[in-house]
Amino acid sequence: MVVHDRRLGRRAAKGVAAALAVLLWGAAASADTVRWQEDAPARYTVQNGDTLWDIAERFLSAPWQWPRVWRRNPQVDNPGLIYPGDVLYLRDCDGAPCLGLERGRRVVKLSPQMRTLPRRQVVPPLPMRVLDAFLRDHRVVNASAPLDELAYVIGGEDRRLISGAGDQVFVRAAASSRLAGRETGQRLGIFRPGETYQSAAGEPLGQELSSIGEGVLVSHSDDIARLHVHQAAREVRRGDVVLPLDPGLPTDDITPRAPRRAMNGRIVGVPGGVRFIGxxxxxxxxxxxEDGLQPGHVLRIAQQGERVADPRTGERVRLPGEVAGSLVVFRPYDRVSYAIVMAATGTLSVGDSVRSPR
Incomplete structure (x- = not known):
């Protein structure tokens, strides 16, 4: 929810934003120029649940340019260290627009009892809970690491073909697998192979794995390990893959920014089999x-153009696509990456192209 300073009316807010925009734009603007939203608020109070992207989107047409408006702001050393209750406002920095900050100060009433105040949480760059939850349930095995080199379930106790929470299963792990040398008591993830992501030419890019559950390593002898299944969203079957759990995403690595070099690719899949994307x-x-993609890189999304018949030749021709959104990469692998769609002006789908915003 947007919270404006009630002392400034909408007309005043728009006037300040427009005046600063004129200072910024000058006679012409390049593709790399910071562009302010026409209806940018004069002041905004940061709310619980906000992300840096959400806040930047209120002020900037390109939210990933957020750090640039802090270059001449002496009040904040790190643009990522913003907290709920802080107030952001438009200001003039030597003839160029920028954002100022008023630190939120909490008022505490004195009482005979000692009161412990909860620690303020830094506003994250993206919805990290969504991303962390996604990575607990999905991951990609690079094309260079085939499935037959990964540890896998070969059966359950009492010759069971299907197991669940509370059961124990046997896992076979080759010496080259990521389970080699693991100590007993460690938590491991149980995954099922899903979609194989492919390039436009049909070349495999990576194998998607979907989480089945978690287990604890009980014992191992030679290449056979015993795993206690303590959590299972679905039944555990023979052939399911066992891997160490991924650590959570470090927020410092996911500062939204444009790639330094040109990127061109396409959306090759949606985990869960969803056809249309929002x-x-x-x-x-x-x-x-391998393409230079890093966590935090922002790409524009262009919808596929409609296919029409050439009236003279009869051949099917695809019309140019239109920019219809943007995404932020949060988990890159060698040749394929997971990204979250942060803006969508239309319905997106598999096959839509992605490219650098410049």
Missing amino acids: RLQVVAIDLGT
Whole structure:
């Protein structure tokens, strides 16, 4: 919810934003120029549940340019350290617009009893709870690491083919697998192979894995390990893959920003088999670390153009696509990456192209 300073009317807020925008734009603006929203608020109070992207989107047409408006702001050393209750306001920095900050000070009434105040949580760059929850349930195995090199369930106790929470299963782990040398008592994830992501030419980019549950390593002898299943969203079957759990995402690595070089790719899948894509949905794209992609990189999304018949030749021609959104990469692998859609002006779908915003 937007909270404006009630002392400034809407007309005044728009006037301040427009005046600062004129200072910024000058006679012309390049593609890399910071562009302010026409209806940017004169003041905004940061709310619980806000993300840096949400806040930046209220002021900037390109939210990933957020750090640039802090360059000449002596009040904040780190633009990521913003808290609920802080007030952001438009100001003039030597003829260029920027954002000022008023630190929120909480009023505490004195009482005979000692009161412990909860620690203020820093506003995250993106909806981290959504991303962390997604990564607990999904991951990608790089094309260079085939499934037959991963540890897998070979059966359950009493010759069971299907097991669940509370059961124990046997896992076979090759010496080259990521379970080699693991100590007993460690928590492990149980996954089921899903979609194989492919390039436009049909070349495999990575194998998606979906979480089945979690277990604890009880014992291991040679290449056979015993795993106690303590949590299972679905039944555990023979052939399911066992891997160490991924740590949570470090927020410092996901500062939204444009890639330094040109990127061109496409959306190759949506975990869960969803056909149409909207805001805050996770997608897989056919770009990865081998292409220079890093966590926090922002890409524009262009919808596929309609296919029409050429009236002279009769051939089917695809019309140029239109920019219809943007996404932020949060988990890149070698040749494929997971990204979250942060803006969508239309319905997106698998096959839509992605490219650098410049």
